[in-house]
Structures are given as structure tokens and as C-alpha cells.
Amino acid sequence: MRSALLIAALAFLAAAPPVPPAADAHTRVSLAVLRRDGVMLPFASYDGSWSVPWPLLPTAIPIALTDVPKKWWGAPGPDARWTAWIDDDDPRPLMVRTPEVVRIFCERRLGVRTDYAGDPYDPREPTTPKDGIALAGDAAPLPITRVSVNSPEARALVAAITDAFNEEEKLASRRFTRWRHPYQDAQRKAYPIQLEAVYRAHERTTRGEWDVTFVEAVRRFPPGPKDEGCGLITFAHGWVRQTSGKTPDVDIGARVTYCDREGVSFMQPFGRLHLENEAYWIYQLSSWRDEWYVVARLRPRESRPIVVVNGGACPQ
Incomplete structure (x- = not known):
């Protein structure tokens, strides 16, 4: 009797459709501003809520990508592929190469050297122009x-x-x-x-x-x-x-x-994201002495900054 029940149960399981694994309820995204010199500066990550896992300038500077703590990469993780989104151009794969410290105005920030190369610019300027954003994860920016x-x-x-x-x-x-x-x-x-x-x-x-x-x-x-x-x-x-x-x-x-x-301060818009029925704008605010990287949440009667990261500044 027990054998018959076991055979019947196995037959039922074989006939039943497979149960999919529990789906991840949240889109996972990490954002970075992409400078014209090819250095990207990660500044925000999303996994149901926004966070800022990448440090501005840690005490111990990683020598190689393998030295970067996993949590710094945010929700998509260290193995995620990055994509460059530059104005109206088609998205392009972005290869990350090595951590690099760069000067922005009067401060230093930790970034990541990539294989991107933009147009020539004046390196004597206090900050490097931004050509767009880099994104890791399963989302695509919408235009502004x-x-x-x-x-x-x-x-x-x-x-x-x-x-x-x-x-x-x-x-x-x-x-x-x-x-x-x-x-x-x-x-x-x-x-x-x-x-x-x-x-x-x-x-x-x-x-x-x-x-x-x-x-x-x-x-x-x-x-x-x-x-x-x-x-x-x-x-x-x-x-x-x-x-x-x-x-x-x-x-x-x-x-x-x-x-x-x-x-x-002046805005440089990079794009928009729609995540879990919320609309977000991604942009830079910059003046002659500082710059900020921002993710703002937009609603019909509200526009609120959710992430505001100081990219570098000089004292007044």
C-alpha cells in the first residue's frame, strides 16, 4: 500500500508543472557618472530602496578590482556588466579596469578606470566634463x-x-x-x-x-x-x-x-528611470566650485531628491 502511494505521489509530481523559484521583487541597479577621461564615479544603488554603498575616498585605497569590497558595488554585485549611456547614442558595453583616485575641484574621490574615451578636454579645469552615466543591472534609462x-x-x-x-x-x-x-x-x-x-x-x-x-x-x-x-x-x-x-x-x-x-548651480540631466511604479531623474548639479550627483523622485505634486552625493568641492 505504501509503495502504491509513493508511486502515485511521484507520478503526480512528474505531471505537475515545475514551480519557479521565488522571484526577486526588486530591480537591482547601480549608477555612476561617466567622465570624459573614462573614469566612472559610482554614487547610487537601488534594490527596492536607494543607498550609497560606494565611498567617496576610503582610508585604504583598493589596488585592483578584486580588492574592492563586494558591498561597494551595490545591489548588482561586483560581477555585473556596466553599460555607458551617453546622450542619444546607442548604449555601449563598458569594461571596468582598475580603481583610480581622481581630483575634483579641491578634493579627491575614488573612481574606476574604464575603457571609455571621450573627446579631448582641458585637463587644467577643476573638474572633468561628464559625458553620461554608467549603469549596472537590469534597467535602461529613459531620455530627458x-x-x-x-x-x-x-x-x-x-x-x-x-x-x-x-x-x-x-x-x-x-x-x-x-x-x-x-x-x-x-x-x-x-x-x-x-x-x-x-x-x-x-x-x-x-x-x-x-x-x-x-x-x-x-x-x-x-x-x-x-x-x-x-x-x-x-x-x-x-x-x-x-x-x-x-x-x-x-x-x-x-x-x-x-x-x-x-x-x-546648473543641471546636467543624464536620464530617467522607472522603478517599481516610481519615476526618477538622474542628473548633476554643478557650480564653479562644487558638483553633486542626484537621483530625484518625481510624482504628480512632488519632486524630491532621494540621493545627493557630493562629487567634490572647494571651500568658499
Whole structure:
């Protein structure tokens, strides 16, 4: 009897479809900025949540790739294949070769030398241009569109941000304790707002469908008698979220400075990722003295940095 039951059980198991192994619920991704000199700087990893496993500059510098601790590579692990994503070019395989310490502004950072070689650049500059991102794991970046500042939609964008620009400019002008803006609020409004950069994408997740735009805009003022030809400006940047049929949600900040743009940061977008029904933008923010690598989470009414890594800086 026992033998008959065993034979029947084995026959049932043989006829039943195989049970697949438990699926990994999370996409695994690691990101790095890819410099024009071929060095990549890992800065973020995703495995259901974001983390920063790669150190800026460890006390003990690895000599070879085999010396790099496994956890530094993030969720995909040390054996994952890396791919270069550069603007609109086709993705290309990226071979990682050896750890390398590089100088960025006044600091040093640990990167990884790859087989990528970009166009010539001036090595005397305080930082090396970024050509794109490197990605390890099972995801592919989506594009971010650069919109002409002379296009009709850009002109409409100026109208959409004007009230927020004026309000943020007023707040920025009052942050100084021993200095007063030479132009009153009403006088400042007489000078035009000019767009300098517009980046846009259409996002769709389970939270909704919307357009998101990152804008950089400036208002210039004539130089004063003591300005040595370099007048004041108001620089503003930030997000505009637009859901069909609703008023644009404008989320920008402003800074009052001079035309040399001391302390002003500019965006260089690298691409977008959709991971587990969340939309993310990947980009660099850089000024004349520092740079930051950012992953921001975008929702219909929110744009929030999730990962912010200092790529290097010089003291003020």
C-alpha cells in the first residue's frame, strides 16, 4: 500500500508543472557618472530602496578590482556588466579596469578606470566634463528632452513661472542682513525673465500621468557705479509639474548674485528611470566650485531628491 502511494505521489509530481523559484521583487541597479577621461564615479544603488554603498575616498585605497569590497558595488554585485549611456547614442558595453583616485575641484574621490574615451578636454579645469552615466543591472534609462528656450512652449513656460519667480526673488533679496537690493519689487518686475535651460519629460506611473519640467531662468539688472561692469542677477531654477486640465505646479527657488554667478548651480540631466511604479531623474548639479550627483523622485505634486552625493568641492 505504501509503495502504491509513493508511486502515485511521484507520478503526480512528474505531471505537475515545475514551480519557479521565488522571484526577486526588486530591480537591482547601480549608477555612476561617466567622465570624459573614462573614469566612472559610482554614487547610487537601488534594490527596492536607494543607498550609497560606494565611498567617496576610503582610508585604504583598493589596488585592483578584486580588492574592492563586494558591498561597494551595490545591489548588482561586483560581477555585473556596466553599460555607458551617453546622450542619444546607442548604449555601449563598458569594461571596468582598475580603481583610480581622481581630483575634483579641491578634493579627491575614488573612481574606476574604464575603457571609455571621450573627446579631448582641458585637463587644467577643476573638474572633468561628464559625458553620461554608467549603469549596472537590469534597467535602461529613459531620455530627458532638452527644449529650445526660443520655442513657443518655452515662452508659455515664462508666463507660468512669473509669479513664483517674483515671489522667490523677493524672498532672496531679503535674506541679506547688511545689504539692500538697489531695485524695489516693482522696479525688478520691469526687467524680463529669460530662460536659459529647459528640460522636460512626460511621466506615467500608477500615481497618474503628467509633464515635468526643470527650468533655469535669469533676470538681469544693469551694472551699478560700483559693480565694475558686472551687474546683479536673479537666478532661479526648479520644477514645473503639469497635469492635464490643472494649473501648473511651480516649485522653484531663487538666488540674488552678480553676473559671475557665484554659488549658482546648473543641471546636467543624464536620464530617467522607472522603478517599481516610481519615476526618477538622474542628473548633476554643478557650480564653479562644487558638483553633486542626484537621483530625484518625481510624482504628480512632488519632486524630491532621494540621493545627493557630493562629487567634490572647494571651500568658499
